[in-house]
Amino acid sequence: MNFKRRGTLLIALLVSLLLVISGCGAKAPAPAATPAPDAAAAKIKVAFVYVGPVGDFGYTYAQDQGRKYLEANMKNVETAFVENVPETADCERVFTDFAQKGYNIIIGTSYGYMDYMVNVSKKFPNVVFEHCSGYKTTDNLGTYFNRDYQARYLTGMVAGKYTKTNVIGFIAPFGTPEVIRNINAFTLGAQSVNPKIQVNVVWTNSWNDPPTEKTAANSLIDAGADMLAMHVDSPTFAQTAQDRGKLAIGHDSDMTKFAPNALLVGDVSNWGPYFVDVIKQVEAKTWKPTQYFGGMKDGGIIDITPFSDKVDKDFQALVLAKKQDIMSGKFDPFSGPIYDQSGALKIKEGEAGKDDLLLSYNWFVKGVQGTIPKS
Numbered sequence: 001m002n003f004k005r006r007g008t009l010l011i012a013l014l015v016s017l018l019l020v021i022s023g024c025g026a027k028a029p030a031p032a033a034t035p036a037p038d039a040a041a042a043k044i045k046v047a048f049v050y051v052g053p054v055g056d057f058g059y060t061y062a063q064d065q066g067r068k069y070l071e072a073n074m075k076n077v078e079t080a081f082v083e084n085v086p087e088t089a090d091c092e093r094v095f096t097d098f099a100q101k102g103y104n105i106i107i108g109t110s111y112g113y114m115d116y117m118v119n120v121s122k123k124f125p126n127v128v129f130e131h132c133s134g135y136k137t138t139d140n141l142g143t144y145f146n147r148d149y150q151a152r153y154l155t156g157m158v159a160g161k162y163t164k165t166n167v168i169g170f171i172a173p174f175g176t177p178e179v180i181r182n183i184n185a186f187t188l189g190a191q192s193v194n195p196k197i198q199v200n201v202v203w204t205n206s207w208n209d210p211p212t213e214k215t216a217a218n219s220l221i222d223a224g225a226d227m228l229a230m231h232v233d234s235p236t237f238a239q240t241a242q243d244r245g246k247l248a249i250g251h252d253s254d255m256t257k258f259a260p261n262a263l264l265v266g267d268v269s270n271w272g273p274y275f276v277d278v279i280k281q282v283e284a285k286t287w288k289p290t291q292y293f294g295g296m297k298d299g300g301i302i303d304i305t306p307f308s309d310k311v312d313k314d315f316q317a318l319v320l321a322k323k324q325d326i327m328s329g330k331f332d333p334f335s336g337p338i339y340d341q342s343g344a345l346k347i348k349e350g351e352a353g354k355d356d357l358l359l360s361y362n363w364f365v366k367g368v369q370g371t372i373p374k375s
Helices: 003-027 059-073 089-100 111-123 148-162 177-193 210-222 236-243 272-283 313-328
Strands: 044-049 077-082 105-108 128-132 141-146 167-172 198-203 227-230 247-250 263-269 291-294 302-304 345-347
Touching: 044 059, 044 089, 044 272, 059 077, 059 263, 059 272, 089 105, 089 111, 105 111, 105 272, 111 128, 111 141, 128 272, 148 177, 148 227, 148 247, 148 263, 148 302, 148 313, 167 177, 167 210, 177 198, 198 210, 210 227, 210 236, 227 236, 236 247
Parallel strands: 044 077, 044 105, 105 128, 128 141, 141 291, 167 198, 167 227, 227 247, 247 263
Antiparallel strands: 263 302
């Protein structure tokens, strides 16, 4: 065979093949790809700032469950969070950082963030801010909270029924109106079934400090309490009660798994539906800075957990009947007459505490032992 000719033929064949391929591309061009929508650009970015860890199984845990509910129920939402942010100028830095990163909505979940959120909201007028438990608003800062005192009254009823010493220990963080309101409602609920009730309060000066909470729980038990309640964030108090053969009432989330032999019932906060409603308002451009204060009738934003088997069925029915009275407006936990520690009449018979009182509580009801520290 003539190798020179063979090489020439091969080259010719290759050139022809390339022309065919090129020609095919020219005759039948592939359709232009439709640009994919920018999913990230379509997302509404929501940031959460937490005072405690998401694993506290109390207040911050409940708020974070609300965040997860939001993500699960609104696919166009992207969330982020920072935990363990102190109620100092450091939180202002965190709020500012989220705003500068383009987050559309920023939610601060602790009372002590209030003034810092006011400052940041004024610097970022196009960002929506929501603050839990505060009372100050701006053109783009609203507040939200639930009427947890309603559930506290009901869980207080259970505590009053099942204490044998008539002494209930209450572990509290700070002397804010929110905390005082809940201690008062809890005490009134307990006294409604047992007028002899005394509620002893110990302060921890922290929302979440398990070692201090354990010390406080032991000190209350040593002082005669056979039932513990709290307004802090961890289940440590209930575990301590269980270890010492006492009973407990939960707060913010269902803590039963941590102390199944001690916990009788608890209140639980369900923030998710509220967060969804806020985002829908922002989407519809109808959001305005309001002071939301939702109760048991408002979609379960506050409720009670299932009862322990230690709570007899007849008493469960009594508590649930009172819950229905609260939801219907037939009964208010702060219905008068209500007296303070000194015996002074604070709410007259036939009247009930108004929201301005509930949001500014600075006195204990009769039956509470302890003084209120400056917050």
